[in-house]
Amino acid sequence: MKIKDIKFNLLIISILMLITAPAYAYLDSGTGSVIIQMLFAGIAGLLAILKLYWEKAKASWRWFCHLFKRKQKPESKPVSQPTSSLNQKSHHDKTR
Amino acid sequence: MIKRDSASFRDPAGHVYWQEDTIYRTVMPGFAEAFDAVRQTQVIKNWIDKGMLWPEEQVPTNQLECAQHAYALLKHPKFPFISYPYEWSFAMLKDAALFHLELMLDALSHDIMLNDASAFNVQFNGVNPVFIDHLAFRPYVPGEYWQAHKQFFEQFLNPLLLQAYCGVPFQGWYRGNVNGISTAEIAKLLPLRCRLNWHVFFHIMLQAHFDKAQRPDVAKVAKQVHMPKHGLQHLWQSLHKWISKLHDKAPTSHWQSYAKTHSYENEQFAIKKVFVSEFIEQTQPDLVWDLGCNIGIFSELALQAGAKRVIGFDNDHSALAVAYETAKKNKLAFTPLFMDMTNPSPAQGWYETERLSLTKRNKPDAILALALVHHLAIGANIPLPMIVDWLIDLAPTGVIEFVPKTDPMVQIMLSQRQDIFTDYTIEAFINLLSQKANIILRVKLSESGRELIQFRK
Known part of the structure; x- marks a missing residue:
């Protein structure tokens, strides 16, 4: 989803824009119908923004953790050996 | 003779005309720009190839006398059988709603918008939904709202909610109010526990x-605040997800397990099957009406024996649900419809011609009326002469199964009421039928006196 679209969503309910959408008069769209669509677009937009910021927050956290891990790496390097039971099993299987 | 379709007047984009078995659709100059823009894409052709849209062919406007002032003229093959949403089962209306949403989503991905959301624009070719309004498509205008939102709710969603949440079949109400069920009305009926559902509360x-x-x-x-395109897409996807989770809550009946619980011995059932198969093989009808089709056993048999298409009618919702599922599973040219044969769909709508009565739409080449007459005569007090007239008027040939008073099923019906049906005998029925048609074949089906009768006018 583009950030431009999301910004539009935030503006939907409160800000009147100069763009005029053409009216197709063949069908009568009820008051409730129009308000529901506005609200839906607004809520969908808000959720999209929250999701975007959540993704950003997660990415920042991962970056922070990555930095931290880098500092730890030199100390833990000599200890890192394949010790899991899965690895042992697969190694054992290969030797059969 | 050219005749304007009585339902084609609301949309000024064009009008539908009939000439014998060919359908013409004029495109008026005011819709020319939108028509050309949509036809320049390959979308229409793709939908026709996929069977989602009924075929169209653009022909010169001078092919139709009344199309001289039209911008363009489309020609369509005749649709096999026009049915109305109030004749569909829950599962059929649900499938039609999902199909309409999928069509709108696909159209919008090509920057095309649908003008309306009329359930009457979806028809069933067998059990496959097909869109039939070729002038409903126009270019999408960025920022526009879904003008047909209210109509979609009234004609698709609200009737489904009535049956899914209240357990009340929608057909009677829908037929009474041909534009569907309003949101204000359904809001008053929904139980409190449903109102706590997010979709119900919001929509x-x-x-x-x-x-x-x-x-x-x-x-x-609304004219100044625009609706983003992805907002429309999310709205339709959300409705699609909701509708696909709706289930029929109408009470079930014993007819849905007819295949296991019917009152025939295996041998009698086999005789009945052979009789129907041989009748279809002899007559080779294009269109068969199975009156009281139940779960569609004999409709399927008729198709296997050579009938090109079967329309089934029944007023039992559970049996129709089974018939529709079987037809979908086996990909049959069979459309099971809801219909009370004592009160078939009438002519209604504007000028009483917008929606045609059942027999004005089409008539079959053959009928199957198996174990139906006693429901009409004893269950609904319709005199035998009237039943015979009605059956003979429907089709030139057919098979009728007569169930006499001595049969256990009729005994059960009579046990709850006074027997006022002194004329209800096989002799009287045969006498009446032979006055109007030739009786080709009679076979006694059971010791209780059930008979299969083949007639031809």
Whole structure:
């Protein structure tokens, strides 16, 4: 989803824009119908923004953790050996 | 002779005309720009190839006398059988709603918008939904709202909610109010536990609340605040997800397990099957009406024996649900419809011609009326001569199964009421039938006196 679209969503309910959408008069769209669509677009937009910021927050956290891990790496390097039971099993299987 | 379709008048984009078995559709100059823009894409052709849209062919306007002032003229093959949403089962209306949403989503991905959301624009070719309004498509205008939102709810969603949440079949109400069920009305009926459902609260209760307000300033705001394209897509996807989870809550009946619980011995059932198969093989009908089709056993048999298409009618919702599922599973040219044969769909709508009565739409080449007559005569007090007239008037040939008073099923019906049916005998029935048609074959089906009768006018 583009950030431009999301910004539009935030503006939907409160800000009147100069763009005029053409009216197709063949069908009568009820008051409730129009308000529901506005609200839906607004809520969908808000959720999209929250999701975007959540993704950003997660990415920042991962970056922070990555930095931290880098500092730890030199100390833990000599200890890192394949010790899991899965690895042992697969190694054992290969030797059969 | 050229005849304008009595339902084609609301949309000024064009009109539908009939000439014998060919359908023509004029495209009026006011819709020319939108028509050309949509036809320049390959979308229409793709939908026709996929069977989602009924075929069209553009022909010169001079092919039709009354199309001289039209911008363009489309020619369509005749649709096999036009049915109305109030004749569909729950599962059929649900499939039609999902199909309409999928079509709108696909159209919008090509920057095409549908003008309306009329359930009458979806028809069933066998059990496959097909869209039949070729002038419903126009270019999408960025920022526009879904003008047909209210109509979609009234004609698709609200009737489904009535059956899914209240357990009340929608057909009677839908037939009474041919434009569907309004959101304000369904909001009053939904039980409290349903109102706590997010979809119901947001789409139904809030919409009904805002509808009451009737604020003209909302329309002004809507002209200035635009609806993003992905907002429309999310809305339709959300409705699709909701509708696909709706289930029929109408009470079930014993007829749905007819295949296991019918009153025939295996041998009698086999005789009945052979009789029907041989009749279809001899007559080779294009269109068969199975009156009281139940779960569609004999409709399927008729197709296997050579009938090109079967329309089934029954007033039992559970049996129709089974018939529709079987037809879908086996990909049959069979459309099971809801119909009370003592009160078939009438002519209604504008000028009483917008929606045609059942027999004005089409008539079959052959009928199957298996174990139906006793329901009409004893269950609904319709005199035998009237039943015979009605059956003979429907089709030139057919098979009737007569169930006499001595049969256990009729005994059960009579046990709950006074026997006022002194004329209800096989002799009287045969006498009446032979006055109007030739009796080709009679076979006694059971010791209780059931008979299969083949007739031809």
